[in-house]
Amino acid sequence: MRRARLGFWLFLAPVLAWLVLLIILPHLDLLIMSLRDGSGARAAWTLQNYANFFGEPIYWLTFVRTAMYSIITTAITFLLAMPVAFYIAKVARVRLQGFLLTLLLLPFWVSELVRIYGWMILLRESGVVNFALLKLGVIDAPIEMLYNDATMIMGLVYTSMLFMVVPLVSAVESLDDSLIEAAHDLGAGRAVIWWRIILPHCKPGITSGSIVVFMLCLGNYLTPNLMGGKNSLWFTEQIYNQFIASFNWNQGAAFGFLLLALSSAIIWLGLKLSGQKLGEVAS
Numbered sequence: 001m002r003r004a005r006l007g008f009w010l011f012l013a014p015v016l017a018w019l020v021l022l023i024i025l026p027h028l029d030l031l032i033m034s035l036r037d038g039s040g041a042r043a044a045w046t047l048q049n050y051a052n053f054f055g056e057p058i059y060w061l062t063f064v065r066t067a068m069y070s071i072i073t074t075a076i077t078f079l080l081a082m083p084v085a086f087y088i089a090k091v092a093r094v095r096l097q098g099f100l101l102t103l104l105l106l107p108f109w110v111s112e113l114v115r116i117y118g119w120m121i122l123l124r125e126s127g128v129v130n131f132a133l134l135k136l137g138v139i140d141a142p143i144e145m146l147y148n149d150a151t152m153i154m155g156l157v158y159t160s161m162l163f164m165v166v167p168l169v170s171a172v173e174s175l176d177d178s179l180i181e182a183a184h185d186l187g188a189g190r191a192v193i194w195w196r197i198i199l200p201h202c203k204p205g206i207t208s209g210s211i212v213v214f215m216l217c218l219g220n221y222l223t224p225n226l227m228g229g230k231n232s233l234w235f236t237e238q239i240y241n242q243f244i245a246s247f248n249w250n251q252g253a254a255f256g257f258l259l260l261a262l263s264s265a266i267i268w269l270g271l272k273l274s275g276q277k278l279g280e281v282a283s
Contacts, residue, residue, distance in 0.1 A: 034253035049254035059238060059255075067262055069149070070217035073156040077164045077213050078206065080157065082229055085168035086198070091178070101169070104162050112159060116226050119155055120146060135160040149227025155227040156217050163216060164209040171205025172198070207276055211267055218263050 003163045034050070036043040044177045088100050107115055125142040132141045145151060175198065183193050199206070224234035239259065242252030271278060 007072050030253040030256060031194070033250050034257055036250055038250065045248065048259070049251050051259055052251060053254065058233075059156040062235050062238055063234045063258065063262065066218060067232060067266065069156075070214050071266070073153050073160065073217045074210050074214045076153065077157050077160050078210060081161055081164035081209070082202075082206075084161075085165050088165070089169045089172035090175075101166075101238075104165055107158075108162060112222055115159065116155060116222055119151075119227060123151065133243055146227060147231065149228065149232055152224050152228035152232050156220060159220070159223060160213040160216050163212045167205040167209040168202060171202040175201045203274060203276065207270065207274055210270065214266065217265055218259065 012253045028029075033039075035045055036046070037046045037048060038044075052065070084104075088097050092100060120127070123145040124130070125144055129145065130139070130142040134142065179197055179201075180193055183197055188196070218235060220241060221234070221236040224232055225237060228234065235255070236259070239252050239255045242255055246252075267278075
């Protein structure tokens with residue numbers, strides 16, 4: 001019994017060390033920092049860093065904009081990923097399934113920065129797409145395809161697709177084929193089968209994939225900054241500016257906790273609306 005307990009704590013120790021040293025302690029320090037007006041012994045406790053957020057429209061408008069675009073990106077990613085996941089899980093042969101999943105994984109063998117620059121090479125005015133359209137006579141002059149919201153969302157969907165497909169594939173694979181066949185034999189159409197059988201069965205996979213994609217979009221910095229341009233403000237950029245550009249760590253810490261509160265609130269709301277619990281989704 002003692003050996004079993006010793007083994008349990010030995011295996012658990014690295015996880016606890018990781019949680020305490022890299023998650024809990026830094027966040028506690030940031031929380032304290034967000035409630036102070038400076039550093040050192042003279043710093044006083046204050047809520048001014050949080051009040052600054054509500055007093056400056058650019059901050060909370062960027063906050064709302066980031067949340068809305070993250071939700072839109074999550075919805076688009078789900079609509080694109082669901083047919084892909086169904087094809088991989090139910091239509092493709094077993095050998096082809098592994099190949100298709102490897103294809104989805106392939107872009108992640110390079111860093112996010114390299115992937116974004118790849119899109120920029122394709123979409124810039126002197127890029128591949130404009131060159132092809134000019135040669136085909138479709139356009140008379142190069143079109144600026146970068147630095148707008150549509151391009152930014154496309155980049156976010158591209159970087160998030162794998163994290164939506166994988167949980168959906170697992171959910172669809174667990175669906176008994178006989179249910180679909182029985183519904184089809186009873187005269188149900190494709191829309192009814194999807195609405196009444198497939199989507200309800202895949203609800204845990206949809207929720208877990210949506211949470212991951214939403215969190216990735218909300219905390220993304222590179223894609224909105226490089227593909228969205230200066231007009232596509234993202235809240236992580238505000239946090240970066242406070243920490244790095246302004247050296248105002250107290251304000252940056254407050255913004256970071258506001259972003260954490262926003263993501264937690266939206267995930268809680270999503271779980272309530274879908275009638276699920278976080279433990280069920282995680283399992």
